[in-house]
Amino acid sequence: MSSHTNDPRQPSAARPYVAPQIAPQDLPIDYAGFIAVIFGVAGVMFRYKLSSWLALIFCAQSVANMRNVENDLKQVMMAMM
Numbered sequence: 001m002s003s004h005t006n007d008p009r010q011p012s013a014a015r016p017y018v019a020p021q022i023a024p025q026d027l028p029i030d031y032a033g034f035i036a037v038i039f040g041v042a043g044v045m046f047r048y049k050l051s052s053w054l055a056l057i058f059c060a061q062s063v064a065n066m067r068n069v070e071n072d073l074k075q076v077m078m079a080m081m
Helices: 031-046 049-064 069-080
Strands: none
Touching: 031 049
């Protein structure tokens, strides 16, 4: 590759990306966790097996999308119970 002289990028001007800080109260709602709780309650109260399985699936999705591990882990464990 002899195109090093025609490279318009400037390595000296490159800066690493820094994610903006977002306050915990400004984070979007965890809809998967909320739906998991709703399906879990419906599964226990009405004894719907499908509802219980859906609650487990949405709970797993909520765990996979966690942003703040310390705070959300308590919430997820309560949803799993």
